[in-house]
Amino acid sequence: MPETNDFFLPIRIYIEDTDAGGIVFYANYLKYFERARTEFIRSLGFELRACMSDNINFVVHSIDLKYLRSAKLDEVVNVYAKVEGKGRTFMFFEQKVENELGEILVKGHVKVACVHFDTGKPRVLPVELLNKLDGLSEPSEV
Amino acid sequence: MPETNDFFLPIRIYIEDTDAGGIVFYANYLKYFERARTEFIRSLGFELRACMSDNINFVVHSIDLKYLRSAKLDEVVNVYAKVEGKGRTFMFFEQKVENELGEILVKGHVKVACVHFDTGKPRVLPVELLNKLDGLSEPSEV
Amino acid sequence: MPETNDFFLPIRIYIEDTDAGGIVFYANYLKYFERARTEFIRSLGFELRACMSDNINFVVHSIDLKYLRSAKLDEVVNVYAKVEGKGRTFMFFEQKVENELGEILVKGHVKVACVHFDTGKPRVLPVELLNKLDGLSEPSEV
Amino acid sequence: MPETNDFFLPIRIYIEDTDAGGIVFYANYLKYFERARTEFIRSLGFELRACMSDNINFVVHSIDLKYLRSAKLDEVVNVYAKVEGKGRTFMFFEQKVENELGEILVKGHVKVACVHFDTGKPRVLPVELLNKLDGLSEPSEV
DSSP states (O other), X not given: OOOBSOEEEEEEOOGGGBOTTSSBOTTHHHHHHHHHHHHHHHHTTOOHHHHHHTXXXXXXXXXXXXXXXXXXXXXXXXXXXXXXXXXXXXXXXXXXXXXXXXXXXXXEXXXXXXXXXXXXXXXXXXXXXXXXXXXXXXXXXX | OOOBSOEEEEEEOOGGGBOTXXXXXXXXXXXXXXXHHHHHHHHTXXXXXXXXXXXXXXXXXXXXXXXXXXXXXXXXXXXXXXXXXXXXXXXXXXXXXXXXXXXXXXXXXXXXXXXXXTTOOBOOOOHHHXXXXXXXXXXXXX | OOOBSOEEEEEEOOGGGBOTTSSBOTTHHHHHHHHXXXXXXXXXXXXXXXXXXXXEEEEEEEEEEEEOXXXXXXXXXXXXXXXXXXXXXXXXXXXEEEOTTOOEEEEEEEEEEEEETTTOOBOOOOHHHHHHXXXXXOGGGO | OOOBSOEEEEEEOOGGGBOTTSSBOTTHHHHHHHHHHHHHHHHTTOOHHHHHHTTEEEEEEEEEEEEOSOOOTXXXXXXXXXXXXXXXXXXXXXXXXXXXXXXXXXXXXXXEEEEETTTOOBOOOOHHHHHHHHTXXXXXXX
């Protein structure tokens, strides 16, 4: 059975994540999204530090997010990273944060570009990664 | 002469802002945008802590950003916050980060909702703030 | 068998934790130490948000840390939180970060004071928490 | 008249700095201390990015801090960085955060080691920096 494209990472909300408004500071969801993407890529066999040693880096090209509800201190949220498209030099992710009731807190899209670590210029995704991404089946198809 | 709607805040890039890729971590630009919005609102006479005491809070509803170039350690960037629209309960900001050469590093739009601090429910913007926003002239009109 | 006083939390190092020096930024270890203390307290049955609702907060009074080695991107470190003493209004923690080889990266002591959430003034620790702390056995005694 | 060894940096407290307890999160003072040290070193003519290009980095060896009062949202604090000693490979800083009333919020000591950027091994401080530090007069002597 192929790996599914339905990856999520549970994340506990700590005091460091919150602000004086009593909720998670809006920039911190971008940390969660990046953690989930990193773990998804790791689940395919790619670690960021090893990539950097091979002169490969991943940088965010654009984001488009809606904040619907606030995560609260002490709760555990599930952070999803799903590849919804790719090109030779980039990946499109659909991402969301859900609470334990399945309510969506934040959702949106993140475009990640593959670049040379030293110059920052675009480069093609590693072929092994492209092959892994091609091998992912949609959860609905399983 | 009216205040212009062309606010920017110079921000120095510190080591805390960077990541192992040698560039500013993508979530940190949201901190800069929030600092610039805060200083813009402060320039109109509104401080966040005083607002909270009046049961007013501002939360981000949505963001839409493009990352074009990376800010570098030690440089000073100018972070703009321009109101491009408003409703009874929200403000639309056009925001960008420019380096000292005037190159745009990050740009996009941020919708900020006014909520009750205690419940998180939407509320109308303070009338004094609405009046101040109405009084802003476009830079091109000055 | 009693719970032991030998709590640790595994933490993955993400790009958000690192800086342009290629290592974890020194302030971020304080986040890890706080996460480990929070999970330790949670393991005793106390959640921070519930405490705040009861007008209880915990604030750091002093820290004394030595940085011996750097944590690296992608590695998992174990973060320890051990109560080495307590008073009516505070707890002393001995804390350390170890890598997977058991090498100590950062170690030191953190004094945490119990305060009233609303005023910030010192208050006695909840008696249930004191009892739980008294019931902890030293690992060497088990 | 020589430069004095009495450097401070004013820092505005933003929502990003605070936590759900309504005060500045304890790790964030380490960011402020690092910003002040960086600006102090910059005032002597040394920029961190240029140092890294010369294979020089500065890493924190140890910290010892007391938290006396909390900084609040919207206030401006003054963050001091004073060299109180140095060796061939390190600098000792006395640091504090004061509010606008001159009350000390956080104070302590930070030992910073000079290392090779690539290996992380200790190296002697740049001779030009040592000379600059020797040329600093104590404020009380001016």
